[in-house]
Amino acid sequence: MSSTDQNSQANDLSTSPQAPVDADTSVDNSAESKDTTHFGYKTIEKDDKISMVAGVFHSVAKQYDVMNDLMSFGIHRLWKRFTIDASGVRPGNKVLDLAGGTGDLTAKFSQLVGREGKVVLADINSSMLNVGRDKLRDKGLVQNIEYVQANAEYLPFEENTFDIVTIAFGLRNVTDKDKALRSIYSVLKPGGRLLVLEFSKPEHELLNKAYDFYSFNILPKMGELVAKDGESYQYLAESIRMHPDQETLKAMMENAGFEQTTFKNLTGGVVALHKGYKF
Amino acid sequence: MQTSNNQALTQLNTQASTQVSDSLLLPQVATATIELIINKALALNNNKLVSFSAINQKTLTLKLAELSFPLSFTVNSTASATGIIVRTHVESSDCTINTSIKTLKKLKAKQSLTLLIKQDELDVNGDIKLAQQFANIAQSLAIDWQSELARHLGDVPTHKLLHFGNKITKSVSAAGKKIEADIGEYLVHEKRLVVTTSQIASFNQQTKDIASQVDSLSERIDKLFSDIAEK
Ligand SMILES: C[S@@+](CC[C@H](N)C(=O)[O-])C[C@H]1O[C@@H](n2cnc3c(N)ncnc32)[C@H](O)[C@@H]1O
Numbered sequence: 001m002s003s004t005d006q007n008s009q010a011n012d013l014s015t016s017p018q019a020p021v022d023a024d025t026s027v028d029n030s031a032e033s034k035d036t037t038h039f040g041y042k043t044i045e046k047d048d049k050i051s052m053v054a055g056v057f058h059s060v061a062k063q064y065d066v067m068n069d070l071m072s073f074g075i076h077r078l079w080k081r082f083t084i085d086a087s088g089v090r091p092g093n094k095v096l097d098l099a100g101g102t103g104d105l106t107a108k109f110s111q112l113v114g115r116e117g118k119v120v121l122a123d124i125n126s127s128m129l130n131v132g133r134d135k136l137r138d139k140g141l142v143q144n145i146e147y148v149q150a151n152a153e154y155l156p157f158e159e160n161t162f163d164i165v166t167i168a169f170g171l172r173n174v175t176d177k178d179k180a181l182r183s184i185y186s187v188l189k190p191g192g193r194l195l196v197l198e199f200s201k202p203e204h205e206l207l208n209k210a211y212d213f214y215s216f217n218i219l220p221k222m223g224e225l226v227a228k229d230g231e232s233y234q235y236l237a238e239s240i241r242m243h244p245d246q247e248t249l250k251a252m253m254e255n256a257g258f259e260q261t262t263f264k265n266l267t268g269g270v271v272a273l274h275k276g277y278k279f
Numbered sequence: 280m281q282t283s284n285n286q287a288l289t290q291l292n293t294q295a296s297t298q299v300s301d302s303l304l305l306p307q308v309a310t311a312t313i314e315l316i317i318n319k320a321l322a323l324n325n326n327k328l329v330s331f332s333a334i335n336q337k338t339l340t341l342k343l344a345e346l347s348f349p350l351s352f353t354v355n356s357t358a359s360a361t362g363i364i365v366r367t368h369v370e371s372s373d374c375t376i377n378t379s380i381k382t383l384k385k386l387k388a389k390q391s392l393t394l395l396i397k398q399d400e401l402d403v404n405g406d407i408k409l410a411q412q413f414a415n416i417a418q419s420l421a422i423d424w425q426s427e428l429a430r431h432l433g434d435v436p437t438h439k440l441l442h443f444g445n446k447i448t449k450s451v452s453a454a455g456k457k458i459e460a461d462i463g464e465y466l467v468h469e470k471r472l473v474v475t476t477s478q479i480a481s482f483n484q485q486t487k488d489i490a491s492q493v494d495s496l497s498e499r500i501d502k503l504f505s506d507i508a509e510k
Contacts (some may be wrong), residue, residue: 077311081307085306085310091336111353114336
């Protein structure tokens, strides 16, 4: 396990992936091919996606928390609370907060697993990890958190390590989602569960339209005004639309081996929480 | 038959309102607000309080008659600070209390826990000592919930959502209650315990009515979201 806690200058995996991206076909999108994938609405070479996504998150890292509150009217905090409530976390648990970014979920988990437990905040992007580490330290959360720079597709942990893995608003940025799901499955303990919190497909057409308008007209402008980075927020909006819908993601989880897979729509399906177990 | 219709309807109705409140995350609005209030009070009172170390990482769950979801309180005490995390629907709790807000008020007025248990106003499962320790903390914090809740719910950006959510939940349950009452009426007026064809027809009609009410509710939810999105 390569902790960057002591070594903040750890390799930047976001520009040099640990292993070559392989050519597994993905179930979620017909436009995916052997060598290309989506970057928002653009079709790009798979090898380029990692560095392009990295570019987005290096550029938004500092303003990430402020923008999150602004863009979602603060509701992302409630979605995350719902995730914690559904996690069944208890003292002593080992939790992996994957694509954990600035560490909102990690902060809560750290308080709930206690001294006997452990939370690993893993992210591919060093800027996001640094912002996260500073924030959690400021909150006095130090004793049971470890920071690991890692790609979700190649998790650097032993099999059967974690009781809970969460990936919140992260899966849609991953190049090979099926591979990431299999990698997560392997590091979960038998009986452990995965929670995927991600934008999804609104249940009602009207809401869908309103949401589209918001994402493509308002969101990038807000990004431009507040974070001086309209392009990154345009990417975020596009990547949300390209992400598999509720049923597709559920099927992908089942393909990766997860059982008792369910999802719950939040805020009319703007966001969904998928849950699956490894037995 | 009628009773079971009634039960089925009540169940449907509770399910519908739980679904609406879940989708709007009302339990999470509540736990976030309560957590904020408690931790503010804790920060102000920290020095006066009993030691938390004995109940560190322990969870107490409150099931209140007035609330459709449970509230769980977990203590997290470190060298630097003590906080309480509030959640709903936890899977393991060291102590669970079934009671009502009315009874909790008595507890605040320094009536003893054991007395309330004896009077059947409070039902405790699990570690009763933990319940006592939480009760002591609650008493020493002396939070004025009514004014605190009003103040904070005015602040949070989710205030609107909560407000509309409550309205929607209420109208779903009002629709359900009306049907229950109507079915009750048939029983009284027609003095018949068997279900007649006309009752079945009318039950079917009412089921259709409630379906269309649910449709119009979901339209209102759509509108609510588009309103919010436009703002
Ligand atoms: C929108 S942020 C979400 C952060 C946090 N989980 C939250 O909910 O606030 C997405 C995060 O996913 C990370 N990410 C993108 N691709 C990844 C990958 N292949 N493996 C691990 N993390 C990745 C990004 O660096 C970024 O920090």
